[in-house]
Amino acid sequence: MAEVEKPVKKYSLFSLARNALSFHQNWEKAWRSPEPKKHYNAIIIGGGGHGLATAYYLAKEHGLTNIAVIEKGWLGGGNTGRNTTIIRSNYLWDESAAIYDKALQLYEGLSQDLNYNIMLSQRGVLNLAHNLHDVRELKRRVHAIRLNGIDSEYLSPAQIKEMIPIIDISPSIRYPVMGASLQRRGGVARHDAVAWGFARAADARGVDIIQQCEVTGILREGGRVTGVETTRGTIHAPKVGIVTAGHTSVLAAMAGIRLPITSYPLQAMVTEPVKPILNSVVMSNAVHCYVSQSDKGELVLGAGIDGYNSYTQRGSLHIVEEQLAAVCMLFPIFSRLRIMRKWGGIVDTCPDASPIISKTPVEGLYINGGWGTGGFKATPGSGWAFAHTMARDEPHALNAPYALDRFTSGALIAEHGAAAVAH
Amino acid sequence: MLLIPCPYCGEREETEFHHGGEAHIERPQDPDALSDAEWANYIFMRTNPKGLFHERWVHAAGCRRWFNMARNTATNAIIGTYKIGEKPPKGAR
Numbered sequence: 097m098a099e100v101e102k103p104v105k106k107y108s109l110f111s112l113a114r115n116a117l118s119f120h121q122n123w124e125k126a127w128r129s130p131e132p133k134k135h136y137n138a139i140i141i142g143g144g145g146h147g148l149a150t151a152y153y154l155a156k157e158h159g160l161t162n163i164a165v166i167e168k169g170w171l172g173g174g175n176t177g178r179n180t181t182i183i184r185s186n187y188l189w190d191e192s193a194a195i196y197d198k199a200l201q202l203y204e205g206l207s208q209d210l211n212y213n214i215m216l217s218q219r220g221v222l223n224l225a226h227n228l229h230d231v232r233e234l235k236r237r238v239h240a241i242r243l244n245g246i247d248s249e250y251l252s253p254a255q256i257k258e259m260i261p262i263i264d265i266s267p268s269i270r271y272p273v274m275g276a277s278l279q280r281r282g283g284v285a286r287h288d289a290v291a292w293g294f295a296r297a298a299d300a301r302g303v304d305i306i307q308q309c310e311v312t313g314i315l316r317e318g319g320r321v322t323g324v325e326t327t328r329g330t331i332h333a334p335k336v337g338i339v340t341a342g343h344t345s346v347l348a349a350m351a352g353i354r355l356p357i358t359s360y361p362l363q364a365m366v367t368e369p370v371k372p373i374l375n376s377v378v379m380s381n382a383v384h385c386y387v388s389q390s391d392k393g394e395l396v397l398g399a400g401i402d403g404y405n406s407y408t409q410r411g412s413l414h415i416v417e418e419q420l421a422a423v424c425m426l427f428p429i430f431s432r433l434r435i436m437r438k439w440g441g442i443v444d445t446c447p448d449a450s451p452i453i454s455k456t457p458v459e460g461l462y463i464n465g466g467w468g469t470g471g472f473k474a475t476p477g478s479g480w481a482f483a484h485t486m487a488r489d490e491p492h493a494l495n496a497p498y499a500l501d502r503f504t505s506g507a508l509i510a511e512h513g514a515a516a517v518a519h
Numbered sequence: 520m521l522l523i524p525c526p527y528c529g530e531r532e533e534t535e536f537h538h539g540g541e542a543h544i545e546r547p548q549d550p551d552a553l554s555d556a557e558w559a560n561y562i563f564m565r566t567n568p569k570g571l572f573h574e575r576w577v578h579a580a581g582c583r584r585w586f587n588m589a590r591n592t593a594t595n596a597i598i599g600t601y602k603i604g605e606k607p608p609k610g611a612r
Contacts, residue, residue: 345567356563358540359592404521404538407569407593412520414534447563504559 107211126292127299132306132328136164138335138486139324141311141347143167145176145287146464146471147339148294149479150486151303152210157480158487161302164333165295166326168310172291175341178409178441179472180364180386180398182377184221184282185246188237191497191509192450193244198494199477200281206476212293214285215391219376221282222256224426226271226382234277241279251276262373262429269425271383284377284388284396290475314351320459321351337462337486342407342442344452344465351458356503357444357466360401361411365438367430369393374427383422387430395430397423401443401469410440443469448508453482453495462486463500526600527582539575541565542587569593573607576600 105111105124115123138154140147143165154160167173183203185196207213225231234250241248253265256276265273295305306328313325314336323332338347345357370393379386385399399419402411416438424431446452446466451474453464464482467474481495491499502508521533547553547561566572572592577585589598589611599608606612 343569345565346569349566349568354560354564355567356559356565358565358567403533404574405540405567405572405592406595408595412533414520503563504555506555 126296127305129307130304132164132166132309132326132331133304134330134332135323136162136304136331136333138163138337139331139333140165140337140339141324142174142339142341143171143291143295143305143307144174144339144341145172145291145294145475146341146467146478146482147337148172148291148298148305149475150337150339150464150482151305151479152294152298152301153480153483154487155298155301155303157483160487164304164306164331165298166309166311166324166331167305167307168327170307171295171305172288175441175443175471176287176291176475178364178439179287180388180396181284181287181390181472182221182282182379182386182388183216183285183473184279184377185473186221186223186237186241186248186277186279186282187511188240189509189511190244192511193241193246195477195481195494195498196474197244197246197477198480199474202476202480203285204281206290206293210293210297212289212296214289214293216283216285217391218281218283219388220259220278220280221377221379222251222260222276222278224256224273224378224380224382225275225277226273226380228274230382231275234275238277247279247281249278249280251278260374260376260378262427263378264426264428271425273426282377284390287472290472294475294479311347311350314347314458314461316351316458316461321461335460335462335486337464337482339464339482341444341465341467341471344444344463348456348463351456351461353456353458353461353463355452355463355466355500356447357452358405359407359442359444360404361406361408361440362398362401362443362469363411363415363438363440364396364398365416365435366390366394366396367433368436370395370433373429378426380422380426383425385419385422385426387423387427394436395433401445402440407442408440409442443467443471445469447503449511450509451478451498452500453478453485453498454491454500455485455489456500460489521595521597523576523588524597524600525578525581525584526586526602527584528578531578531581535578535580536576537579539577539585542573542575571598571611573611
């Protein structure tokens with residue numbers, strides 16, 4: 097393990113008290129802003145949660161500290177800061193259960209590990225059933241998830257009502273609530289804090305985090321990667337990882353690689369803040385919405401992707417209308433709330449709704465992307481597995497099924513619908 | 520919300536249409552001769568460009584006909600629509 101290059105003050109009750117004496121004006125910067133060096137042992141393109149987690153685990157688990165994270169904007173300014181912060185691992189297929197639960201397990205210890213409060217709140221995630229097929233499908237999934245050793249239970253409408261008194265379970269609504277699966281270990285976390293916590297902890301281990309630096313080309317020589325061209329000059333490295341959710345195809349094209357990815361806008365929104373009223377995360381595949389309440393009191397709402405591919409971080413209004421109709425059907429009490437903000441993020445979707453965490457035909461070039469609409473929940477597990485892949489030049493058992501060649505072999509991990517929410 | 524100029528009906532709201540993905544992907548002439556990698560390229564791989572993009576749309580709640588559209592995926596600006604079998608309009612090639 098490499099030595100820490102600079103001492104980072106530990107956040108604690110004492111540091112809080114000490115800084116209170118100077119009215120919190122003298123907190124040290126959470127990470128440095130170094131000039132890019134000419135050469136690193138590895139470069140991560142993309143300073144979102146997954147990229148920063150990759151850098152952190154490369155340093156922590158593999159002793160690789162002469163590395164740079166290159167970000168064209170600011171840390172966590174892409175999908176990391178645009179998602180609805182839901183964390184769960186209630187996936188049907190074994191491959192998905194393994195990597196998403198690895199992520200959840202890492203999340204459970206992450207605040208301590210990073211010395212940064214990511215505000216993990218395991219308040220439970222419910223997935224609703226609205227017809228007999230949903231009921232059977234959810235029960236089957238509950239059993240499959242339990243066989244993988246992941247907590248999962250099935251609730252009757254009465255049990256749902258007991259947990260969430262404001263939900264409408266009357267049989268007369270258009271899509272009545274007929275049951276739900278519940279993962280109690282699921283919940284939400286503060287998405288910005290996940291990016292900032294990984295950034296601070298990676299920086300403390302010597303990782304250079306370089307913001308406002310866009311990669312414009314990927315340098316190759318004889319079939320292997322040698323570095324990147326950026327808006328701040330050429331940077332050489334024998335290993336480069338592309339972790340650019342929303343732009344995976346664009347970066348891969350710089351290295352002449354075609355991907356099975358299409359990029360769509362995914363919209364989310366928050367209401368005005370209200371007092372605590374919803375104590376868990378509620379998702380519905382059939383009427384298509386998901387909702388939770390933030391610590392500030394806003395309801396955080398999301399649903400499915402827009403109808404056509406685009407790199408504009410905005411979407412069409414009818415998508416928003418449809419999901420608000422769904423929310424108001426389930427929770428009539430929410431109908432008087434006003435939407436404060438709405439935004440879009442660009443999600444890279446694969447044909448099987450599963451990610452690519454893989455080596456590529458270019459030696460030394462690795463891709464972690466295609467997370468579709470569900471990347472945030474996987475952040476630590478994704479970074480952990482990708483760091484292993486980059487450090488050892490071979491995938492870990494967790495991400496071996498997520499290789500790019502599955503689209504040639506046909507061994508897809510079809511999570512459309514199987515993930516308990518439509519994509 | 521896009522305002523899509525259907526080549527048969529004129530400008531209509533996006534909700535009347537369905538997106539059909541990337542245009543001009545040719546079905547293999549001799550499917551039996553294709554390798555697994557060539558099949559993967561035909562079925563799964565997409566250009567997904569940031570900028571000029573040629574795509575298929577169907578006017579599902581209108582004339583129900585398929586057509587092609589050239590659009591800038593970085594801005595959503597519609598450059599033009601053209602019928603199946605036609606060449607993309609000028610400025611969209």
